Amino acid sequence: MPADSLSSALLPAGLHDVLPPEAAHEAAAVARLLADFTAHGYERVEPPLVEFEDNLLSGSGAAMAKQTFRLMDPLSQRMMAVRADITPQIVRIATTRLKNGARPVRLCYAGPVLRVKGSQLRPERQITQVGVELIGPLEAEADAEVILLAAHALEGVGVRHLSVDLCVPTMVARVCRGLGLGEEETARLREALDKKDAAAVSAVGGPAASLLQTLMAASGPAERAMEVLSALPLPETAEKDRRRLTDALRLLRAARPDLTITVDLVEHRGFEYQTGLSFTLFARDVRGELGAGGRYRAGVRPGVEEEGEPGTGFTLYMDTLLRAVPAPEPAKRVYVPHGTSWAAAGKLRAEGWVTVAGLAPVADAAAEARRLDCGHRLDGGTVTPLT
Known part of the structure; x- marks a missing residue:
């Protein structure tokens, strides 16, 4: 190949062309996922790829600030941002353009996002996201609905050996607050728990160390984890999380007793703007997450739970998902x-x-x-x- 042709084929790190037949495979999977969401009452919206920076990075979008490309709009002379995640845009639509619509609002979406850098597990910087948001209800039935919908849609496109990992990323902070720990002690415990370092948790000491060690050790199959959690003397501040986890698991088991469910009682990373029950989706023998989701407050800063409209939903990552989906039969x-x-x-x-x-x-x-x-x-x- 001539040197000039090689140069024109070169793309920035983390970006690549999707060629036949993979492009058609992805498009077909996206269409089937959206059809499943629509059949469950979710209506599709299509937000723009680029928005004004102050809008895109407000509220829950602030969590993606370090992953967001910026550029100057030559028309308005205002800074704009390329979306690194679609969920904040769906929240904006629900709380502005559809603020007077009947609740709950059920919306679904699909589209590309662009990030400043990839991760070790996901080096790609441009990926296609597909997902839903359910905005308005506080009930545990809403949490169960989005988890069951995610499982149903993934299995519908051919994902096998699916598992759902439940967590409540606010639980550790609420336990620490209920036991009177300060911000510094809580941060040290949080760091140790993120590393699953039981010795470091013990070294911090204090009334929370033993309780958090038990929570960490109990993480695993859902029934075993919930048996341990139900017997623990949690402070009242964390009781809300225990009740929601218990209620949601009961609903999930009633609907899908065959679904593999695990519970991580101390997980936090990747759920910085979630305010309640959250989850991650995996498939056996497939590297990386198929998707993730959870509860949040729409239209407020991360960590502010008393304001804003309640919402929950999930995002699926097509780059990982396609590794879990059988390739279609060749066209005739x-x-x-x-x-x-x-x-x-x-x-x-x-x-x-x-x-x-x-x-x-x-x-x-x-x-x-x-x-x-x-x-x-x-x-x-x-x-x-x-x-």
Whole structure:
């Protein structure tokens, strides 16, 4: 390949072209996911790729500030930002354009996001997100609905061995606050728990160390974790989290007793703006998260729980999801020689064939069909397989 061609094919780190057949595979999976969401009453919206910076990074969007590209709008001379996550945009739509709509508001979406840098598990900087937001209700039934919908949609596109990991990212802070710990002690415990370092938790000492060690050790299969959690003497400040986790798990088990559910009682990372029950979706033998979601307050700063409208939802990451979905069967491609009528080719398409038309006469139609990656050719009005 000439040097200038190599240069034109070079893309920035973390960005890549999606080629056939992967592009069609992703588009088909997105369409099936959105169809499932729509069948459950979620209506699609399409926010813009770029917004004014102060709008995009307000409220829950502030959590993505370090991952957001900025640019100057030549028309308004205001700073704009390229979305790094779609959820804040859906929240904006629900709390402004649809603020007078009947509650709950059920919205779904799909589209690309761009981030400043990737992570070790996800080096891609541009990924496609697909998800839903359920805004308005506080009931545990809302938490259960979005988790069950995520599981149903993922299994519908072919994901096998799905598991849901539940967590309540506010629990540790509420336990510490209820036991009278200061911000410095809480931060040290939070760091130790993020590393799953039981010795470091013990070294911090104080009344919370033993309780948090028990919570950390209990994390695992849902029933075992909840048995331990139900017997613990939690401070009243954390009782709300225990009740919500218990109620949501009861609803999930009633609907899907076969679903693999685990509980992490001390998880926090990645859920910085969540204000209640949250979850992560995994598939066995697939690296990375298929998606994540949880409860938040719409239209307020991260960590502010007393204001704003309650919401919950989830986002699926198509780059990981496609690794868990079986590749579709190859399309049935038939080579249609030059001179074949449009109606004859149309009849083949109506029968499920993908037609590839010859644009000029060729001496060897079979060879031309192979060159164009067709497994069949139209010969005298009959579809003939290539040998």
